[in-house]
Amino acid sequence: MGQPVSASLAGVRVLDFSRVLAGPYCTMILGDLGADVIKVERPGTGDDTRAWGPPWSGEGEAAQSAYFLCANRNKRSLTLNLKSETGRDLARQLAAQSHIVVENFMPGQMAGFGLGYEDLRALNPALVYCSITGFGQTGPYHDHPGYDYVIQAMSGLMSITGAAYGDPAKVGVAISDVLAGLFAVASILAALRHAEATGQGQHIDIALLDTQIAALVNVASNTLVSGNAPRRYGNQHPNIVPxxxxxxxxxxxxxxxxxxxxxxxxxxxxxxxxxxxxxxxxxxxxxxxxxxxxxxxxxxxxxxxxxxxxxxxxxxxxxxxxxxxxVPAALADPHTAARGLIEQVGDAPMIASPLKLSETPPVTRREPPHLGEHSEDVLRELLGLDADAVAAYREAGTI
Missing domain, CATH: 3.30.1540.10 (formyl-coa transferase, domain 3)
Known part of the structure; x- marks a missing residue:
């Protein structure tokens, strides 16, 4: 593990309030490209996926779920109690020193904390603020909970997946989350370039339903052009034979x-x-x-x-x-090894970044963090707090 001479996003700070998969996958990619990603987690429990095992890597209190590992390298973990005014105040101070905020709370919840886009924009006009939700910030479903499985169903993806004369089926991974994370990265990088050129940040509204419908590509286009509902073809293709x-x-x-x-x-x-x-x-x-x-x-x-x-x-x-x-055969394939797609990160094998940049390649600098592992470092480094102040915040349950 190390840092390339010139990482693409070196000097960019990301304040990451997201959890589970879509948001963390997005911020991991930003971290792979060199950004300093500060993962803000609930004291005591942290990201939901920390408990999504087995399997586990490590033993005892040091054990980490394989699910958490897949989307959280190259981050520092800071615990903050956003239900406390002191926790929210620390979050605002950190946002004022960040370039990007990523969050995946229900619409309006961050604003309820005083941490919405308009709140933080007043402190940091160049801030790029990305909200990732199931259904977006607007529309009749905006306040509905939206996990990947629900999105696969509602987007039409399940209706075209599975045996031709069988039942609808979901894709074997949380593909709607992954796609939303990828669309979020692209949007963030575009907004970051605009912010660097103009000093003006913006709010990015990424919805899992939007991105999954967009990813229907030719199937959606066939439907729009023909007016006919697509049917399941199992392992065949609707437009190409054989x-x-x-x-x-x-x-x-x-x-x-x-x-x-x-x-x-x-x-x-x-x-x-x-x-x-x-x-x-x-x-x-x-x-x-x-x-x-x-x-x-x-x-x-x-x-x-x-x-x-x-x-x-x-x-x-x-x-x-x-x-x-x-899956074991694919991971053991000699081409997988030749492409460097598996790397050892600490005690755990992980899928490496698939991004191949000739001058600024992604580098794994940090193992996926333990809960609150970097709380003191972040608060001392960015906010200038001394050990006594950090200890007081910990005693009060703020961190």
Whole structure:
């Protein structure tokens, strides 16, 4: 662990009031890029995900949940009781010295603490203030609680996920949270550039529902253009054929033929050039129309040989294909290692940042913090408090 010579966000301070996943994932990325992220947590309990185990890394009081570890490296933990006036006052002082605030309380709750955008803007006009909620700051659902699972359901994502004739299904990770965190990072960096150029900050309103609907991309576009509700295709694609799983002699794999040229090459590989010249299959629109006929023809051939044989043959010919790995297999893949996607952070293995910047690469400088680990350091460094003052705040339950 160390600091690059010139981190992209060196000198930028983030005051992070968020917890669980969307907000912490956002601020971890900012921390990976060099920002000083101060994670503000409730005294005694902290971020909800600290208790979301097993599995745990470490033992006893030093144990950290794997869930907490996934989104909280490169941060300093400060405990503050925002229900106390002294805690809120310390938060305001810290916000006055920060460039970015991230929070994911229910709309209006931070304002109720005297820590809303307008409150902090008066102290720090250049402040970039990002609010992440389930449904946004406005609209008829703005005061509804919105966890990832609810958003996957309400956005339409579950309606298009799962077996073609089965039940709606959620994605296997909290993808709505992750997407919201990524959209938040992009918005924050744009607002930060504006603030640095003009001295004017702004309030960013990120909603999980908004970002998940935006991430429906071609499916939403198909619906808007056609007026038809999309159906579930299971492991097939609504607009491209063949683009799905096939069963080989010893297991399944994914085939992703994206154009007519690739399809012609595929037919040659399979010893079925007649399929490429068949009017039912010669173009992608035709293949979509006669999907079932084509899939039956291909399935018969793919069932003859094992997965590894098909992988070698297809990839050598430039046809996109891949095995269906388990998570352990994906993490153990030699390409995963070659890309540096797993790193040891203290006692715990973690997924490293996937961002590859040639001059200012992300660096892990800090392990995910224990609750309140940096409270004294932050208060002494940024607010000039001495050890006695910090001890008094701790005795009063402020930190």
């Amino acid at each position: 683009y799905q799983t096939f069963r080989a002699a010893d297991g399944e794999f994914v085939l992703a033929v994206g154009n007519d040229g690739q399809f012609a090459v595929l037919c040659d590989i399979l010893g079925r050039p007649d399929l490429a010249s068949d009017p039912r299959f010669a173009s992608n629109p035709a293949r979509v129309r006669y999907r079932e006929d084509l899939v039956d023809e291909l399935a018969t051939v793919f069932a003859l040989l094992p997965v590894n044989t098909w992988m070698r043959t297809l990839i050598e010919a430039g046809i996109p294909a891949g095995p269906i790995n388990s």
